[in-house]
Amino acid sequence: MKEKIGEGITAEIYLWNEKEIIKLFHDSIHESLIEKEFIVSQEIQNLGLPAPKVGNKVFDQNRMGIIYEKIDGVTLTEQLAKDPMNVEKEAKRFAELHFQIHSVKSSALSDIREVLISYVDLCNRFTLEQKEQIVSYIEALPTKQAVCHMDFHPDNILISGQGPIIIDWMTAGYGNPFADVARTVIILKHAHLPASIPEPVKQSIMTLRHVFCEEYVKEYLTLSKGTWKDIESWLLPIMAARLIEGIPEGEKDDLYRQVLSFL
Template identity: 45%
Template structure:
């Protein structure tokens, strides 16, 4: 018996299901092949030893495809941060460790992140042809890899249940350079405009914490992996261009367009690594 609605995302809705389980019901517009791929991906992630919700299988209900998942009873890492006892530095370090662990996995059979970025940038109407060509040319010069990338890694997608931390929302998973995945996380914390419907106190708290969270996350990831912040920042331009195609507020898109314009003005072979 289906229970109450507990979440809603880009492709479907999450409902309580049987004891210890939830069901994700996909919107009618989502193709069956996409649902099948999510089941396969979820089981593969489990087999890699990652802390992800267990996949029990696919179902159909009222003409909608669905997947039954393990229910994680904890709260998001964002909610933990908003707790008066939350520690932003420790949370940032935990986030970096979780991300590094994801990036240990070889994912050469998944779709390529750079190919996704290229396709999205080509179809955006918010950039002119010349700007898109510059960005695509720049993207082609960035170093690629075959490691597992989450594609949307941030504190809302990490659930904390006692000492266990479970990463959710893997529908954007792909293979690529781990620093592109890190850069997307950084981009979200630097440029995301918080929703107006969010309670004022929560908005103010997140605005207060997110700069420190981002800085400490970068510092810890760099320490753990031996990478440099400058190498990560090289990915921001194509990521910002692709993000223009997401469902964002007008204010956030304007902010991204200004940042893209600034980055484009600084592109050259000489300063490729410094923008």
Template identity: 35%
Template sequence: MKIGELLGIGNTARVYRWGKTEVIKIFYDQSSAINEAKNAEVINNLKLRAPNYSGLVELEGKIGIVYERIDGPTMLWHIEPTKQSISYNAKLMANLQYEIHNVENKIIPNLKPEITNKVNNSQEISNHEKQIIIDILNFLPDGNTICHYDFHPDNIIISPNGPIIIDWLNLLVGNQEADVTRTSMMIQSHSLPPNAPNWLIHGELREFFNKEYLTEYIKLADMNGGFLERWMIPTLAARIDEMQGEYRQEIKEKLQIRLKK
């Protein structure tokens, strides 16, 4: 089968049409493709709003993953630059994440070990800082919820059949507080996608989205919002090496400010 029209470009892969009803996601490196394929098999066996996974394909020396094609814009582009639209979608995103966190699973928790590995392997964090971060992480509560760990408006497709969540490469199992903190951190970051919509570029509207999202999630889960500061240090530390240039420096500075408190 021939590869079709280019549909999207991400940090780890490009997505193309594949036949009449599917897409193929071609990864820049094989390890990411294999990791996401493993996660896709897990997701297929859980009751989650995710595209059906059809398997791995080798194409011109690169590994691709075939998924059901989901039509529609992502939430990022679906949102209008009005407070009404931003509030509605922020609350919808919180409900979708809460839904993920309440799906039953029997997977061994791995979130805290994965964060520990990222911290230990970082060249941007001193050994002294690493020990502080890992001590903080070890003190935080464990959990066994499904965590998307890359949950943001551009990974939610608003389809005719309802919202569908994509890009499960970072799938982890652990405490839901870590997943929410990660989402809030990404929303507040200055790192924006190319040609970002106006509401996201506008700092005040982005902060409003974050506030509405957090308020709704905390209400749904009947939680105390204090967990955000507790989890933010290991969350920032795990993010540093995922970023480049000025955005890496932004994360590093935010981390060091909190470590000095």
């Protein structure tokens, strides 16, 4: 049995050899989603963005997996936990990295507006009228062809000897960069922490997150010459689409109330 080095919502990560890892997907993940990640990863590699090199698709332990370059490093979350005094510096670097992604264009990926619409349509919390209202809102938003990661948060940034490396491109698409920024803001501000974490520790983490988010947004808007309204316009659809994800029910309840307040 190979050494397991990590696990997420969609997959387990094992060492494959000295230079590669295998992302072994859970049985619940449909083959079409794995194929999408494989194709997206190849496109991201071809575009020259800072991401692990992608190898082949393989079957291992009767499950489908993708071979990736092994990146030695720690996540940005771990880096911040070790040295919280550097939160503003790391937030600025985080913003620069996000802006770097958005400086690249691709029409080979999925249109994020179409993905958001499909997610809203799948959400059983909304009435038909509410769905139509949200879809009309999405269709009226300005679009672009910028590469968007759509799950850009500190756990998906590895700090390595090669510099920052971005992982988990399964949700990547093309569209308006401010949609991608809005999703990051929502994760930083609204993602619930595990109940097992003591309350004082939770408060410290949330304070750190708040400072990190504020500095990230400020730096990104400086680089992009955008405004908070550019980000704010995407909060409604991103929150609505997030309701079908595998996040805690309490977090979904919070986001649902936010969405209703926007309608």
